[in-house]
Amino acid sequence: MTARTRPALRPRTGRRAAAALVLLAGCLALQPGAQAATQAVTSAAPAAAVPDLDREVLAAGDGWAAEGAGTTGGSAADDAHVFTVRNRAQLAAALDGGSSVPKIIRVAGTIDANTDDRGRALDCEDYATDGYGLPAYLAAYDPRTWGAAKPSGPQEEARKASAARQAERVELLVGSNTTLLGLGRGAVLKGASLQVRDADNVIVRNLELRDAYDCFPVWQPNTGGLGDWKTAYDTLWLRGATHVWVDHVTASDKGHPDEKEPTHFGRNYLRHDGLLDITNGSDLVTVSWSRFQGHDKAMLIGNGDGVTTDRGKLRVTLHHNEFDAVVQRAPRVRFGQVHLYNNRYVVPEGAAYRYSIGVSTESRTVAENNAFTAPGHIEVADLLKSWNGSALAQSGNEFNGFPVDLLAIYNAYNSGSERDLTADVGWTPTLHGPVDSAARAAADVARGAGAGRAG
Numbered sequence: 001m002t003a004r005t006r007p008a009l010r011p012r013t014g015r016r017a018a019a020a021l022v023l024l025a026g027c028l029a030l031q032p033g034a035q036a037a038t039q040a041v042t043s044a045a046p047a048a049a050v051p052d053l054d055r056e057v058l059a060a061g062d063g064w065a066a067e068g069a070g071t072t073g074g075s076a077a078d079d080a081h082v083f084t085v086r087n088r089a090q091l092a093a094a095l096d097g098g099s100s101v102p103k104i105i106r107v108a109g110t111i112d113a114n115t116d117d118r119g120r121a122l123d124c125e126d127y128a129t130d131g132y133g134l135p136a137y138l139a140a141y142d143p144r145t146w147g148a149a150k151p152s153g154p155q156e157e158a159r160k161a162s163a164a165r166q167a168e169r170v171e172l173l174v175g176s177n178t179t180l181l182g183l184g185r186g187a188v189l190k191g192a193s194l195q196v197r198d199a200d201n202v203i204v205r206n207l208e209l210r211d212a213y214d215c216f217p218v219w220q221p222n223t224g225g226l227g228d229w230k231t232a233y234d235t236l237w238l239r240g241a242t243h244v245w246v247d248h249v250t251a252s253d254k255g256h257p258d259e260k261e262p263t264h265f266g267r268n269y270l271r272h273d274g275l276l277d278i279t280n281g282s283d284l285v286t287v288s289w290s291r292f293q294g295h296d297k298a299m300l301i302g303n304g305d306g307v308t309t310d311r312g313k314l315r316v317t318l319h320h321n322e323f324d325a326v327v328q329r330a331p332r333v334r335f336g337q338v339h340l341y342n343n344r345y346v347v348p349e350g351a352a353y354r355y356s357i358g359v360s361t362e363s364r365t366v367a368e369n370n371a372f373t374a375p376g377h378i379e380v381a382d383l384l385k386s387w388n389g390s391a392l393a394q395s396g397n398e399f400n401g402f403p404v405d406l407l408a409i410y411n412a413y414n415s416g417s418e419r420d421l422t423a424d425v426g427w428t429p430t431l432h433g434p435v436d437s438a439a440r441a442a443a444d445v446a447r448g449a450g451a452g453r454a455g
Contacts, residue, residue, distance in 0.1 A: 063317025
């Protein structure tokens with residue numbers, strides 16, 4: 001087994017050519033009428049064509065996921081459990097319902113989760129059932145006539161039934177001892193909600209995760225205001241998961257950006273939830289060299305202020321990632337011990353923005369040598385937001401190229417309106433690689449982060 005901590009910043013022509021041979025062989029094999037459309041394909045490519053990322057494991061000391069036995073994913077898989085998949089049916093078969101059998105799954109090309117078992121594309125109308133229709137739903141639950149009660153009755157029941165039909169297609173369980181790997185530079189999983197649920201020892205690498213689009217958002221009234229639309233699918237959701245390495249992933253809403261959705265009941269009709277949420281007691285996670293782009297609520301660590309069973313868990317390392325045009329939650333943390341170092345934050349001119357690092361109940365985040373770039377109307381104090389949080393340790397961070405003390409500026413700016421944050425988080429990170437300067441890390445991330453750049 002081999003291990004990695006940094007990306008190769010130059011293309012490896014031989015490896016890309018080998019991956020292309022695998023893709024070409026697969027395309028020739030999967031002509032119309034081929035039986036392979038309904039089963040996972042075990043790669044029969046010669047040894048020279050197999051990418052060497054398959055059995056790479058997380059390097060010793062590379063973040064919280066390296067704790068204890070470390071994270072090895074499907075590196076122990078036998079040849080019968082090494083798959084190359086090119087459509088949803090093959091991917092679902094290879095995942096095997098989230099089984100724990102060691103497996104390596106290579107994603108080739110673009111896979112659309114919103115397809116049937118024959119590969120036919122499905123849209124929201126295909127999932128709608130029992131008389132559901134958005135105009136009827138809006139008419140039934142207009143707050144001006146329905147009030148502040150939760151939706152109930154025929155249209156809400158029809159919405160639930162329709163949502164269940166979509167969930168059956170797009171929710172894909174990733175089980176223990178799995179490596180899910182994109183081949184080359186063009187591996188895309190579109191419309192899916194990958195879920196690592198109560199599983200251990202998982203690697204997700206070199207894969208673009210795009211547009212986990214909810215056809216049937218639910219209206220949630222609020223007795224004190226307008227309410228909001230709630231969506232169902234995180235692009236990647238770690239729920240009760242342990243020892244997970246997410247590396248060189250690109251996650252976005254590409255295809256259906258929420259800002260282009262209409263307004264209903266005075267609120268944006270959101271279609272996406274989180275890009276990567278780490279909740280329900282998940283623990284020992286490393287997220288590295290990934291890009292989170294064009295999204296509202298990007299990353300939630302810890303799902304509720306009252307979930308005290310999360311104490312001692314939610315240990316997460318985020319390093320060498322880019323948060324580009326992310327409005328908020330980059331990340332928002334409850335309870336967890338989170339090491340946030342050498343990440344790059346970019347707020348484009350004119351983009352919506354609320355904050356980057358959320359400090360919530362009993363969170364203990366250490367933010368080191370991160371680089372923030374933002375337009376002039378955004379203040380340093382805007383980078384942090386606290387909800388019942390008390391502590392954040394920070395050092396070496398830069399804002400538009402200048403060194404800043406995030407904690408001191410936040411406390412000074414919010415004096416009298418919010419309680420001060422202390423630097424005493426009660427722990428010191430020890431599982432990490434070299435911590436570069438913010439400027440050097442930003443340059444490295446710009447060149448090397450995201451899908452298609454591993455290896």
